[in-house]
Amino acid sequence: MPASRPPAAGASSDTGSGVPERPSRAVPAAHLRVQRVRPAYRQVADELRAQIVGGTLAAGERLPNEADLSRAFGVSRSTVREALRVLASQHLVETLRGVQGGSFVASPDPSQVVEDVGGALGVLVMTPQLRLHDLLEARLLLEPSAARLAAQRADAETVEAIQTAAGGRRDPRDPSGFVGHLDFHTTVLMATGNLMITMMGQPANDVLRTRLRRVGVEAEEWDRVDEWHRTIAGHIAAGEAEAAEEAMRDHLIALRPLYERDGLWTEDPLGR
Amino acid sequence: MPASRPPAAGASSDTGSGVPERPSRAVPAAHLRVQRVRPAYRQVADELRAQIVGGTLAAGERLPNEADLSRAFGVSRSTVREALRVLASQHLVETLRGVQGGSFVASPDPSQVVEDVGGALGVLVMTPQLRLHDLLEARLLLEPSAARLAAQRADAETVEAIQTAAGGRRDPRDPSGFVGHLDFHTTVLMATGNLMITMMGQPANDVLRTRLRRVGVEAEEWDRVDEWHRTIAGHIAAGEAEAAEEAMRDHLIALRPLYERDGLWTEDPLGR
DNA sequence: TACAATTTGTCCGTATGTATC
DNA sequence: TGATACATACGGACAAATTGT
Numbered sequence: 001m002p003a004s005r006p007p008a009a010g011a012s013s014d015t016g017s018g019v020p021e022r023p024s025r026a027v028p029a030a031h032l033r034v035q036r037v038r039p040a041y042r043q044v045a046d047e048l049r050a051q052i053v054g055g056t057l058a059a060g061e062r063l064p065n066e067a068d069l070s071r072a073f074g075v076s077r078s079t080v081r082e083a084l085r086v087l088a089s090q091h092l093v094e095t096l097r098g099v100q101g102g103s104f105v106a107s108p109d110p111s112q113v114v115e116d117v118g119g120a121l122g123v124l125v126m127t128p129q130l131r132l133h134d135l136l137e138a139r140l141l142l143e144p145s146a147a148r149l150a151a152q153r154a155d156a157e158t159v160e161a162i163q164t165a166a167g168g169r170r171d172p173r174d175p176s177g178f179v180g181h182l183d184f185h186t187t188v189l190m191a192t193g194n195l196m197i198t199m200m201g202q203p204a205n206d207v208l209r210t211r212l213r214r215v216g217v218e219a220e221e222w223d224r225v226d227e228w229h230r231t232i233a234g235h236i237a238a239g240e241a242e243a244a245e246e247a248m249r250d251h252l253i254a255l256r257p258l259y260e261r262d263g264l265w266t267e268d269p270l271g272r
Numbered sequence: 273m274p275a276s277r278p279p280a281a282g283a284s285s286d287t288g289s290g291v292p293e294r295p296s297r298a299v300p301a302a303h304l305r306v307q308r309v310r311p312a313y314r315q316v317a318d319e320l321r322a323q324i325v326g327g328t329l330a331a332g333e334r335l336p337n338e339a340d341l342s343r344a345f346g347v348s349r350s351t352v353r354e355a356l357r358v359l360a361s362q363h364l365v366e367t368l369r370g371v372q373g374g375s376f377v378a379s380p381d382p383s384q385v386v387e388d389v390g391g392a393l394g395v396l397v398m399t400p401q402l403r404l405h406d407l408l409e410a411r412l413l414l415e416p417s418a419a420r421l422a423a424q425r426a427d428a429e430t431v432e433a434i435q436t437a438a439g440g441r442r443d444p445r446d447p448s449g450f451v452g453h454l455d456f457h458t459t460v461l462m463a464t465g466n467l468m469i470t471m472m473g474q475p476a477n478d479v480l481r482t483r484l485r486r487v488g489v490e491a492e493e494w495d496r497v498d499e500w501h502r503t504i505a506g507h508i509a510a511g512e513a514e515a516a517e518e519a520m521r522d523h524l525i526a527l528r529p530l531y532e533r534d535g536l537w538t539e540d541p542l543g544r
Numbered sequence: 545t546a547c548a549a550t551t552t553g554t555c556c557g558t559a560t561g562t563a564t565c
Numbered sequence: 566t567g568a569t570a571c572a573t574a575c576g577g578a579c580a581a582a583t584t585g586t
Contacts, residue, residue: 127331
């Protein structure tokens with residue numbers, strides 16, 4: 001909280017995080033520099049965030065309006081607004097206009113987490129830090145196990161959803177064919193009944209999906225993919241856990257050449 | 273024109289505490305309502321984001337200053353600032369003050385992703401949507417495989433890091449003992465050499481770590497934990513992939529009762 | 545050590561848009 | 566059809582932070 005504004009208090013120290021040697025080079029090194037003081041909008045945002053995650057402000061609860069907040073924190077309304085923008089983009093609050101509007105503590109939404117992670121991955125995967133190969137390998141770790149769990153747990157309704165996602169063969173020129181294809185993997189993830197597994201596996205799928213769009217896939221290849229999907233769905237429906245796991249693993253391995261065309265990866269995948 | 277700042281509207285009684293707590297006027301379905309128009313700051317943010325992820329603006333590049341941006345977009349500077357706050361909280365830009373300051377396209381940082389996901393999970397895990405059990409089960413899917421990969425790939429340096437993380441027995445009353453304990457799992461994840469796997473596994477570990485702090489663990493129990501860690505580390509060092517995987521799985525299963533004390537979970541875990 | 549330059553940070557006052565009643 | 570209560574947006578002014586001279 002910016003208890004007193006005017007005294008600059010230039011000796012804010014803090015730092016603390018080590019940074020042993022100071023190069024004293026004149027080169028600013030752009031993004032390596034650190035902010036020495038925390039702007040008021042960040043302090044306000046942090047304070048509000050603490051109240052939200054700490055439970056002082058319950059989900060769905062309405063925050064005071066911006067004018068009241070600005071008085072309560074002793075900052076201007078513009079500053080409060082910038083803080084609210086920070087929290088809103090982290091999906092901690094939602095703000096609506098009009099009477100009865102205002103800022104509300106948002107109920108946490110897993111799909112937004114997935115979306116955010118997917119966006120972040122999309123940026124990361126364009127850097128050498130995260131290789132496409134890493135995404136595929138991670139998928140190879142997660143999804144066969146997910147298929148196993150799905151086979152063990154899926155109820156009738158879920159099984160039907162899986163078979164629908166696997167069976168509906170569509171025209172490959174129809175964009176919905178794409179969506180339908182990867183929806184199968186999503187459906188399997190969800191069939192585990194474990195939200196955490198879904199959230200871990202979905203972002204990689206999303207990134208790969210947008211990737212596949214740029215590759216160009218023949219109708220005949222889609223047929224083979226769909227065949228795999230039907231096989232896996234059959235095992236899940238029959239409750240054959242071990243077979244479902246194996247089929248999913250084989251499927252993902254067989255799928256590799258499709259992504260390899262992307263050219264953006266050279267690494268040798270795991271030889272399991 | 274006040275040459276000096278007037279004392280912040282002293283007329284408000286409203287002591288901070290953040291929550292004047294409106295009488296909660298039967299707000300209908302709060303977060304179900306939709307925003308019909310997209311505010312200008314969101315449009316500006318979206319436009320800038322598209323340029324960043326689309327590569328028009330390269331990482332490390334400096335954006336025009338706020339005044340120029342406001343002219344370019346035909347909006348006020350306050351609006352530009354709110355847009356920048358959105359992007360900054362998504363770690364797409366960084367803003368620094370002073371001459372040579374400005375807003376820069378941030379280089380994507382995996383640890384930020386992990387941090388964000390961990391934060392989101394922390395909120396989710398307090399709701400019935402995400403059960404603690406789900407986190408543990410997801411870990412059970414990922415980490416044994418990670419141990420296998422680590423055993424297959426870890427070089428001498430990595431092996432040493434793992435053994436350090438496993439070996440250093442510390443006083444349980446020392447907070448660093450906690451950190452050191454879960455750092456072992458982190459180290460194993462990183463030893464896969466697969467950033468995606470690390471990013472998937474780490475957030476759950478972070479959440480569980482903060483969880484464990486509230487449980488209270490006896491020294492004797494820590495001893496057993498460390499014993500497991502040393503066993504796993506030994507297998508990884510010896511390149512015994514299968515054994516490492518099995519040991520990690522057994523370890524995680526054995527660890528379950530520790531978390532069960534938290535009381536916050538009743539679900540029956542998978543019986544694999 | 546002091547000062548200038550540049551850029552973000554913060555403020556205020558006012559006007560407009562939007563949804564509800 | 567208003568009246569109301571919010572968020573949204575603007576413009577201009579000044580403060581503060583950082584770097585260079």
